[in-house]
Amino acid sequence: MSPTDMRYWAFFAAKILGAGAFSYGALRLMQWAWPEQQQFIYSYPPRFGHDLGYTLGILLWFVLSWGLLYYCIWDQRYRCRVCLRKMRMPIVVGSWSRMLQMGRPEIEYICTYGHGKLNVSEVQISGKEHPEWKPQADMWDELAGVGSPGDGERRDG
Numbered sequence: 001m002s003p004t005d006m007r008y009w010a011f012f013a014a015k016i017l018g019a020g021a022f023s024y025g026a027l028r029l030m031q032w033a034w035p036e037q038q039q040f041i042y043s044y045p046p047r048f049g050h051d052l053g054y055t056l057g058i059l060l061w062f063v064l065s066w067g068l069l070y071y072c073i074w075d076q077r078y079r080c081r082v083c084l085r086k087m088r089m090p091i092v093v094g095s096w097s098r099m100l101q102m103g104r105p106e107i108e109y110i111c112t113y114g115h116g117k118l119n120v121s122e123v124q125i126s127g128k129e130h131p132e133w134k135p136q137a138d139m140w141d142e143l144a145g146v147g148s149p150g151d152g153e154r155r156d157g
């Protein structure tokens with residue numbers, strides 16, 4: 001595992017930990033702030049399943065926590081593997097009607113700092129496919145180069 005990979009997954013782990021801490025905190029806060037359970041005949045039934053408001057609150061908390069987890073994974077997928085910035089500038093590549101000629105339709109994102117690109121398939125032929133990340137040396141090199149191709153030198157400022 002290279003250091004950039006480590007950083008990428010460490011960032012993911014930190015995000016998951018942060019989301020977990022947040023949702024745990026939210027649960028504890030709700031348990032603390034909600035009024036104590038009422039006496040029912042001689043017993044104190046648990047609030048969950050007996051107090052409608054509290055049960056609804058737990059339901060909301062559950063949905064919110066799953067949403068947070070889903071967001072963490074979704075967000076990670078669209079980040080540059082090198083600098084962790086969001087992938088930008090989506091364009092459509094390939095063609096629906098000429099798949100054999102121009103390739104399958106995909107949405108291609110790039111890192112604006114030129115570290116690589118991400119191809120997200122539009123058609124999922126063989127089950128769920130994960131987006132493909134392609135690292136690149138520096139995609140802005142040819143644009144930043146000086147006019148004629150013979151020069152071979154880069155302009156510095």
Ligand SMILES: [Zn+2]
Pocket residue numbers: 080081082083084085111112113114115116
């Ligand atoms: Zn990048």
